[in-house]
Amino acid sequence: MSGMTDKKNAFRDNTMTLLAIAALAVFLWQAPRILDGYKVRIINLIAINAILGLSLNFIYGIGGMFSLGHAGFMAIGAYVSAILILTPEQKIAMWFLDPIAPWLLNLHAPFLVSLLAAGFFAAFFGWLISLPVLRLGGDYLGIATLGFSEILRVLIMNLTPITNGSLGIKGIPAHTSLWMSYGILVAVVFGTVRIMNSNFGNVLKAVRDDEVAAKTMGIDTFRTRVLAFSIGCFGGGIGGALMGNLITTIGPTMFTIAQTYSILMIVVIGGLGSITGSIIGAVLVTTMLEWLRFVENPLTIGSLNIPGIPGMRMVIFSVLLIAVIIFRREGIMGMREFSWNWFFSLFGSSKPTKGGERV
Template sequence: MKRGKLTKYVVMLVVAIALLIAANLTLDSYQLRIINLCGIYVILALSMNLINGFTGLFSLGHAGFMAVGAYTVGLLTMSPTTKQMNFYMKPIVPWLAEVELGFLPALIIAGIMTAIVALLIGAPVLKLTDDYLAIATLGFSEIIRILLTNMQSVSNGALGLKGIPNRATTPWTWGIAIITIIVMTLLINSSYGKAFKAIREDDIAARSMGINIFSHKLLSFVIGAFFAGVGGGLMGSQLGTISPDFFKFTYTFNILLIVVLGGMGSIKGNVVSAIVITVAMEVLRFLDGPLNLGFTVLPALPGLRMVVFSLILMLVVLFRKDSKISKNIMLAVKKHVKTK
């Protein structure tokens, strides 16, 4: 890396850290919560961007990866007393009942567990392409959610987990977000990153150049899942309460919205998009309540906020008709609707 570019990155890092310190000292708890969510969504967006944007895969399994990470961190950081209070319908398995780890080891284990799940899923499904891969990964995400719903003695079933320690403070969320940005930048500028982009552009040409297509796809999938698991762990800690219903397809759709609007294969764009959309989601929260139009008052329409963001994604897809990812999104959504 050239000295000028390195200096630029160091200055940007120092400015970012200074802004985060100032925010941590001046903002209230609600505003800091939004700042933390911005950092978490940066991690999730970059992890999906590695898979979908840089490697050209069309995966819709991020919600499942997040669920694995969130439950892993929750079960490893909760105290034995809190676990006993949660698992009143059916006792927790003995090997988890007395386990209580620090936040950092729990996050690392969550990432590793999610990467292992991605490895098991990726081995069979990454031989598929385009919308077939999207449907397969979406199906596996739903399988993970159903397993969490039915594994009463491990995940507490549909009741979920309550009382997860809130360790996802600003230094944690944005510290890991900055590490994710650095890792992704170094990875994309390495020989592996060039191979990922070659596969995205033309996998036949990449194979003729000696690139092992399957192993590189699997590597991208596993690394992306690792960071998705870490992001899910941070999200679970931030919320304090999780359940299987929280990790439905809608969550993957939200992250895909950030990635598409930020630009497929753009690290800077995804960072900016994650921050803007997360803040906008909070600013537009009034759409879920009664709307006073002056001459009339519309009743509360829960979910209207997400409808607005869905429309935004549809408009982006319509304006980018020529892009491969837009076609894949439309095909996947049509198939998903048919299966319903």
């Protein structure tokens, strides 16, 4: 392709991206007017799940590190943000069994600061845990990170002066608006794309694909993976904080293995290593989990009465996870990404297409 068409394509692609963002903005502006609170909440959840999926995908799909500790990093983010947002009076009222630690009492920060703090705290803990556990590979790494998130849950249950124990934290102001969650999602997507296309992204993919070869090229593979893991945990912390500010109540039972599984589901369905895939996965998994609630409610079709089966949606959900991994292991997108070239090729343009290639 000549330089001229390249430039033209770049202009076209940038315009299209801006148009897409503008369309998203119009949607976000109109959504609260035309949709009820429940639907707005689901749309919010999609963005948060996409952020969580992207961050786990960064660790697992792009970095090749099988981590099952994402719920733990979410918990760190959610708690850090909640403790920073609540006012001292609210904290005194909430920690009624065991008073809150004095050094935490007067800490107070606005939402965005608490969000950043959540990310950095999660990244710090991710860095801390990665130093020992990233020396392990494959499934051992998965088990060790899972162990970490379980230890964390036990700590949350027991460190009452900091976390309020099993009572959890209630009454977190609902700061997560559509603008907030989608703004952060867009930032996370752009950040991930930038990292993927940077030198660090290439190094990371090299380490994932062949660690020994990367080492021979003089790459410090361990440092690369530690850094990638910490970045992924940053995203997990932000996602957790947004989740806490959406649901307004957090507790140790929220961040169990089941939470990690559903993020893993998003990543696997979408396609390991694909940014587009994680976003599609988040949309599918979130809407499906809500939509499947209908099997749990009693249903009447004509004169036929079908009693609701509580818990059934998680059964269907797990069957789907197994089916995807057996029949379509690469997920929806595989390793491919969305690109405008591919998009226009759908409309039968005569140009040679680079259909579905990496952006």
